[in-house]
Amino acid sequence: MAGLTSDIERFLKAMLSQSTDGMLEIGRNDLAIKFDCAPSQINYVLSTRFTPHNGYLIESKRGGNGFIKIITIVEEDNYLSYLVKNLNEQMTEANADSLFRDLYNRKYLNEDEFLLAKYATSDKALAKITSDMRNFLRSDIIKNMILSILARS
Incomplete structure (x- = not known):
């Protein structure tokens, strides 16, 4: 096989x-x-x-x-590729906010995308997920967001 x-x-x-x-x-x-x-x-x-x-x-x-x-995935962008490969399995809301702020400052996200990402991965948005699984789910969501940024570049 x-x-x-x-x-x-x-x-x-x-x-x-x-x-x-x-x-x-x-x-x-x-x-x-x-x-x-x-x-x-x-x-x-x-x-x-x-x-x-x-x-x-x-x-x-x-x-x-x-x-x-x-x-x-075009490897032109080592920063995004690095993020995908090295993103922690768990991501707190504060860490996610910092990452989104960095992506916004580097011009990967516009202001609307920044706010959407921030609120979509907030503890409030993920409130129905058990607290022990929330940071795992947030990390998976963020990884897929970064992959979508890579796919459009």
Whole structure:
């Protein structure tokens, strides 16, 4: 199975390298047919080989017309890449506010985005989450916000 996984990975990376915009959109079932495997094998390759830590974002739509969109995260911005790779598993509201302020000062966020991020990750917004899990959830939300900033740059 490792050989098939590597073959699928190589194929997708080759297609990505040929794209002009660092994005690839392909049908999951088409890919499964090409490699004579189950769609779950394609999902496995995506979830293990095309992660944000490996420099990729995945968008996916399931169903009969399901597709996969692989987006290469441009490593131009070492600061954002560093944040994604090194963000603490837990983030307090105060730490999140400081991070958002820094992103705003560096012009990654405009004022509206800064306020939206700040209030969306506040203790008040996350009040229905148990206090022992709140900082974990906040960190996950922030990581995804940073990934979205990377994807648009």
